[in-house]
Amino acid sequence: MKNILVILTLAHAAFAQSSQDMKLWYRFPADATVRDNGNAWSDDPEWVKALPLGNGSLGAMIYGGVSKERIQLNEKTVFSGSVDDSDNENAFAALEPARKLLFEGKYKEAEALISATQVCKGAGSHSGAGQNVPFGCYQTLGDLRMDFPGSPYKKYYRELNLSTAIQKISYEQDGVKYVREVFINAPYNILAMKISANKSGKVNFSCGLARPERFVSTTEKGQLVMNGSLKNGKDGDGTKYRVVVQVQITGGKQEMKDNKIAVSNADEAVVYIAAATSYVMKYPSFDGADPKAITRSLMQNALLKGYDFLKENHLEDYQRLFNKVSLQIAGKGKDTIPTDRRLQAIKNGEKPHDNFLTQLYFQYGRYLLISSSRKNTLPANLQGIWANKILTAWNGDYHTNINVQMNYWPAEATNLSECHEALLKFIKMLTEPGSKTARIQYHAPGWCVHTISNVWGFTSPGESPSWGLSIGTLGWMCTHIWQHYLFTKDEDFLKEYFPTLLGAAVFYEAWLTEDKNGKLVSGPASSPENAFKTSSGITASMSMGPSHDQEVIDELFENVIDAAAVLKREDDEDIQKIKRAKNNLLQPQIAPDGRLQEWAEPFEETEPGHRHISHLWGMYPGNRFTREKTPALLEACRKSLETRLAHGSGHTGWSAAWASNFWARLNNGDEALKAVNSILKDKSTVNLFNLHPPFQIDGNFGTTSGIAEMLVQSHQGFIELLPALPSQWAAGEVKGLCARGGFDISLSWENGRLKKARLLSKKGGAAEVRYQGKKVQLQTKEGKTYSLAL
DSSP: OEEOEEEEESSOOOOOOOSSOOEEEESSOOOTTSOOOOOTTSOOTTGGGSEEEEOSSEEEEEOOOSSEEEEEEEETTOBOOOOOOOOOTTHHHHHHHHHHHHHTTOHHHHHHHHHHHSSOSSOTTTTTOOTTSTTOOBOOOEEEEEEOOOSOEEEEEEEEETTTTEEEEEEEETTEEEEEEEEEETTTTEEEEEEEESSTTOEEEEEEEEOSSSOEEEEETTEEEEEEEEEOSSSSEEEEEEEEEEEEEESSEEEEETTEEEEEEESEEEEEEEEEESOOSOTTTOOOOOHHHHHHHHHHHHHHHOHHHHHHHHHHHHHHHHTTOEEEOSOSOOOOSOHHHHHHHHHTTSOSOOHHHHHHHHHHHHHHHHHHOOTTSOOOBTTBTOOOSSSOGGGGOEETTTHHHHHTHHHHHTTOHHHHHHHHHHHHHHHHHHHHHHHHHHOOSSOOOOSEEOTTOOOSOOSSHHHHOOTTHHHHHHHHHHHHHHHHOOHHHHHHHHHHHHHHHHHHHHHOEEOTTSOEEOOSBOSTTOOEEOTTSOEESOBSSOHHHHHHHHHHHHHHHHHHHHTTOTTOHHHHHHHHHHHTBOOOOBOTTSSBOSSSSOOEESSTTOSOOGGGTTTTTSOSSOTTTOHHHHHHHHHHHHHHHHTTTTOSHHHHHHHHHHHHHTTOHHHHHHHHHHHHHHSBOTTOOBBSSSBOTHHHHHHHHHHHHHHEEOTTSSEEESTTOOTTOOSEEEEEEEETTTEEEEEEEETTEEEEEEEEESSOEEEEEEETTEEEEEEEOTTOEEEEEO
16 A cells, blocks of 8 residues: 655644534524423424523523523433332243243244243333333423513524524514523533613513422522422332522512512523432432532522623533534535525425535534533433423433444544543443342343433343343443543543443353354344244244344453453453353354344344344444455445345434444445435424434434544544545545544545545554555654645
8 A cells, every 4th residue: 555645743733614603593483382292202393493502411492482482491310210129030040941942943932931031020111101110201300481572573583503502592672682692501500591682671571480290489589499309100209309590680670479580671681590409320329419509509609600701611611622623514605594494405305415504413413412411410311411391202211222322422533532421430330230130130240231221220121022132232332431442542441441341241251152053142132123034934033142242242352352451451360251252152144145144043024124223233333344354244234234224224313323324334425425314304303303203312413423434434443534425525624533542633625535634643652544545654642743645
């Protein structure tokens, strides 16, 4: 291969930033007068026109109404339910008989036994409607409803500026221009809204707090206060919550009446909102915080600092993360088309693609991750942090057979490693309840988790094996630990999390069993949520050695072995056992038709276009199948993907997002972009939330990841530039994408070819960079930037 000229530069020379503001903007408000429908499985049309704000703990959907405003609030720990004993003592006795039946091909009998024994004890998730059982459900915190004068208005405008994480609403009414500006500050954990007018004494409104159930709203010492407790799913009260609203005015007057704050004839008003619960992420109590003391402190700090300080502090904190990456694929023209009209042009076929909307969607995913996942918060759930109902679809929990993982696919690659920490800490928390589950369900060492989890440390199987007995999810979760290390090269982190990785591998080493050929297989297990037909016509979902599990376990074993080498623990007895098990794992097979088999045998799928494409896990997000090392298996993955998509897969938002990542790994940028465009056309709401349907945020994050994978990849042991550049992106530039090894990559291209590239080494060490058959090998120094020129 030819070499690339390398020039060392002593400064972090930034590529030109786009002059375009990354904004979602509209000429109409969401209608705050329309009532929510109460159905978890149906999105409220006006709610998905509202625009999201968040800081990882506190979330809000701003409707932007003129006479009636609604600020729908969330707090990440408002999750009903409580810790429950869900591990099934009767599971282990039936484990080997179930395996024997599966090995003998007696699938009907095996499924009956597995359904009766390899499940949780109790109600489990209650079929995704767990608001009244111990599993619980993520819920709305409530609403701040605001009433303004109701006369006609004109020149309406609202925006969410992704570059600042600030929303603005403006309009003219009775000859007065009104402006509202709202943000949620992360360091001070406070929502602040400034309401102003260009004439004195014209700010008038009232506001009050409420939620659909279990609340008391009062006024106390100049504040609105809402208190309550959630159902614990057993005998009454669970997590306690508290919301406090206080208004500061300039001019005019403020009074409290009818459990509302009323402001009249003010020049300006600032509304502050603080919220907290009693939840603490510490197993097994998950309790102990004082929401009254916390909200009192938060409000005192906000009032002491004031709006201007909080805004400046917010910008500094948010932009420290957001500004790490810029993307420009749409030229430098001004954005003159409202977001809803851009989206509608895609939906009705007027435009097959919109490069500006694509780059906006990419940055929106980064915005949503920053807003829903920060240090010392719970991970982003199925809806990130935004939910407007008491029952949220699928409980708004943590589905571990792709969904919570997809939430964090863009974290490392798009330079938001800090946001990844919420998931990583959650995984570590699960080791204690997961150790109990491993011991009771399987008499195994280590720890495990299955398809669903929640804020209460639920690690048992679900109530139905067809979807709830996915033991491979444990290894999938743990890949996030190793990937965080690969991107950051933080050995202190690896040392801290190595017991978590090792515990998962130790569990699998005990869990695996030999098939008739002496190969180690996982099972009973499903290929997540899919089913097959046997040669005798029986439909089943349980088998031994589904490809998903085999791939995940193989990669986990390799990661643990590599981690042990970094930490100089290669000689540990557990590591030696893991090495032996890895060498004897059954590997995925290529079927007679050239596709990668989803199961250990070439079964026929009952649903050829199934939304889950789990047997291709080793292509993405795993790295078992690569162009360099396993070209035949990668080709089998391509055939499987084509067949799945031809039969309708990708019909959910997150499934289409997964397809974009698959195509990027297959170096097919046009197909990857086709998947992105299908998301915009068929699976996006007015506010660009992604749809399963209903709203499910993983597709937003998965699409951002797919776009990053089109531009830079580093999973094969080297950095590849523009590996899947779509033909529609003839020219562009990206700054700040991350590569494994501790590197930041900035590059630009013209006429579909690389123009310039720079590599920043954050940790020093070796790097190999490739582009279209050319490569360069570098020995970098920490903090230095290297220019790569053809």
